[in-house]
Amino acid sequence: MTSLCLFSPAGVLVRSAPLRLAARRLAAMGYQVDIDAAAMARHQRFGGDDDTRLTALHRVATKAPSIAMATRGGYGLTRLLDRIDWPLLARSVELGTRWVGLSDVTALQLGMLAHGGVPSWAGPTAVEDFGRADEQGGVDDVTAACFNEAMHGELEAVGFRSDAGFDGLDLKGRLWGGNLSVLMSLLGTPHWPRVRGGVLFLEDVNEQPYRVERMLLQLHQAGVLGAQKAVLLGDFTVRTKSPMDRGYSLKAAIAHLRSVCTTPILTGLPFGHIPTKLTLPQGASVQLVVHGREVLIGW
Numbered sequence: 001m002t003s004l005c006l007f008s009p010a011g012v013l014v015r016s017a018p019l020r021l022a023a024r025r026l027a028a029m030g031y032q033v034d035i036d037a038a039a040m041a042r043h044q045r046f047g048g049d050d051d052t053r054l055t056a057l058h059r060v061a062t063k064a065p066s067i068a069m070a071t072r073g074g075y076g077l078t079r080l081l082d083r084i085d086w087p088l089l090a091r092s093v094e095l096g097t098r099w100v101g102l103s104d105v106t107a108l109q110l111g112m113l114a115h116g117g118v119p120s121w122a123g124p125t126a127v128e129d130f131g132r133a134d135e136q137g138g139v140d141d142v143t144a145a146c147f148n149e150a151m152h153g154e155l156e157a158v159g160f161r162s163d164a165g166f167d168g169l170d171l172k173g174r175l176w177g178g179n180l181s182v183l184m185s186l187l188g189t190p191h192w193p194r195v196r197g198g199v200l201f202l203e204d205v206n207e208q209p210y211r212v213e214r215m216l217l218q219l220h221q222a223g224v225l226g227a228q229k230a231v232l233l234g235d236f237t238v239r240t241k242s243p244m245d246r247g248y249s250l251k252a253a254i255a256h257l258r259s260v261c262t263t264p265i266l267t268g269l270p271f272g273h274i275p276t277k278l279t280l281p282q283g284a285s286v287q288l289v290v291h292g293r294e295v296l297i298g299w
Contacts, residue, residue, distance in 0.1 A: 013040055
């Protein structure tokens with residue numbers, strides 16, 4: 001049976017019920033689920049103080065389960081980056097551990113890439129994707145199936161529908177990225193992966209279009225976007241629209257970015273803070289092919 005450990009490296013879990021529900025659902029999918037001893041620790045907005053979360057991270061890496069899944073994102077991993085035992089995490093991956101998560105877990109995953117090119121999986125978190133009550137939508141079938149296939153080595157490609165204008169695009173590169181705000185916080189630090197000729201995927205939540213544009217322009221002006229073969233934009237859900245936008249939107253922001261950046265920028269990637277999401281091989285060499293508006297990513 002595939003072992004799966006749930007741990008809290010970032011934000012606090014306010015209630016334990018969603019975590020228990022997630023554990024039951026994952027067990028029903030055939031996983032041998034273990035909840036880390038500090039998964040429900042609490043300190044301010046964090047899943048335990050820094051030492052507690054760092055110790056939990058290293059404890060999980062030492063156990064080297066088949067899958068290490070974050071209970072949730074939030075904020076907190078940035079505080080740990082300078083103290084993480086990166087070789088220990090690399091050894092866990094060599095032993096077969098697949099580190100899975102998104103949002104704030106982007107900091108951990110990109111740090112793994114920066115410190116040794118260690119791969120991981122951008123995908124669901126326990127509480128958000130497997131701990132949602134049935135009356136709130138329950139578990140998304142596509143998310144669960146994609147995760148399950150990826151964890152069993154059966155997922156070799158994913159597809160989605162994008163904007164027109166990229167028909168015939170065919171390229172290869174290293175897939176990397178995650179949450180835009182978290183990724184930006186690593187720029188200029190030792191934890192930034194220096195990927196050239198890659199396929200960069202990005203998502204974010206509750207950020208106004210102008211803030212998304214500003215961050216993307218910084219990546220462009222820093223030479224990051226120009227060094228990639230393609231950029232894939234996932235979900236950028238805005239909870240509250242600004243009355244100051246006056247017709248300005250994320251679509252307008254992307255159009256402006258395309259006007260100044262020659263790297264192909266594709267939208268529509270089903271990834272981010274949404275119920276239906278793909279599980280993507282962070283750091284893997286992929287091939288991206290576009291036929292009409294259909295995009296296929298294979299590895």
